[in-house]
Amino acid sequence: MTRLSSTAPHPDAVELRAWRLxxxxxxxxxxxxxxxxxxxQTAETDDLFxxxxVVATELATNALRHGLPPxxxxxxxxxDHLILDVADHDLGTLPEVDADRPLGAGGLGLQLTQTFAIDVGWYQTEKTKHVWASFPG
Structure with a gap:
């Protein structure tokens, strides 16, 4: 297993929307x-969306399944970047990519995220763990 890079996303980013699940x-x-x-935000929506x-669903599913809600x-x-930032409250589990997991065995969310996003990372605050993914937009 490999860990994602531990970096906070773009410090000048502006929040456009937020959801609580x-x-x-x-x-x-x-x-x-x-x-x-x-x-x-952009005219080129279909492929980007x-x-x-996929990334939002995978990261949110991981957070709901393995993290502590909400x-x-x-x-x-x-x-020119759109960034998804997904947070949960489980500070004890670090996000790891299981590159050796066979297809159909589940757990491909972070692999898909790395495939579709131009940059991926994670960071922690005092109360939350965040996984983020950046897209051209």
Whole structure:
């Protein structure tokens, strides 16, 4: 297993939207609201939304499954980048990529995130652990 780089995302990023998730059932609403938010930011929405929706769903699912709710998802903008920042309250578990996991065995969320995003990392505050992914936007 490999760990993601431990770096805070773009310090000048501006929060565009934020969502609080307490259950897996809220993921559908997250994707719909994310599409609307992305459409307000860029004309090139379909491919970008598809990638960001997969990443948002995977990271939020990981946070709901392995972290301590509530899960907080934020959409940020810095210059020509859109950033997804997903937080949970489990400070004891670090995000790790299992590159050797076979397809169909689950646990591919961080691998997909690294595939679709141009940059991925994580950081901790006193109360939350964040995984973030940056996209051209």
């Amino acid at each position: 307490d259950s897996f059932g809220e993921l559908r609403k997250l994707r719909a609201a994310l599409r609307e938010a992305i459409e307000r 598809d990638k960001m929706a 899960t907080e998802v934020r959409l940020l903008r810095e210059d």
